[in-house]
Amino acid sequence: MLMKKYTYSLFTCLVLLFVSCSSDDDTTITDDSALVIGTYSLTEINVNVAQDVDEDGTASNNMLDELDCLNGTLIINVDGTWDLDLVALNITSVTGDFYAIRCGRTDNFTGKWTFQSSVLDLNATNFSTMVLNSSVLTEGVNEDLPGVLNRKFTKQ
Template sequence: MKKIEVILPFLFVTFLMLSCGSDDSGGEVAADLQVIGIWDLSEVNISSAQDVNMDGTSSTNLMNELDCISGTILIDGDNVWTFEQTGISITTITGGQYFAQCSVNDVTGTGAWTANGNQITFQGSTTLGTLTLSGDRLTNLIDDDLPGIRSYVYVKRE
């Protein structure tokens, strides 16, 4: 009986130590859980400010210049994504000025996604590729100079 009285507290303490391991996340949510949801396009960034809508104010975010731009990424918990976004055409005019317009063909896609740290890879899409998660923002950094697009930024819908 004495052995049980000695062993039982020892087993209890051992169990407590093992159940509170150092692998606890400290309240952090893994990227693969943070990314699940609906993401709305909030920025289409270009390398130099343009006044495409001729309102007297130039912007590096084409969404401030063209009302027709929209986009959404739906990322679900089954590692499937769907995507729809307005196609954008940018052409050179002269003197560092460019003409941008929404095209009649939307860009769409679907496929599987994986998370590795803060990098979310969208398999089956050359348009999305790998995006970087930072808080409530997903950024697709393309880094093209005009007449290309530098980045797309999506914000998680509440």
């Protein structure tokens, strides 16, 4: 009789052990990459100190307000690839908080991307991760003076 109770208790403990070890990871990972797929236009390149590059009497941190030649198009493809045509921003220190700022050449970049929790990673050393907020991708560049704080691309 004692052996039966012992066997029954051991069997009950084993069942409880297996039940308690079942996976608690019922969280479902959703693939929200469809949110980021599309074509984006460069809408802001913000610098640390407002500049009046076009000499119209109004300084701006957004160099797209100052230079008509700045533009860029970022395409995020369904197949996990991306393509970016971007006019380079050339900044040269002149004196104090004043800089010679002009458009450079148009560069083309390509690669493979990943997207998770609203963060787009272009997996490229030339670019930081970008955060998607509604239809705007923001890349925090955070360069020291004279430099670019961030770039923003808006979905078309």
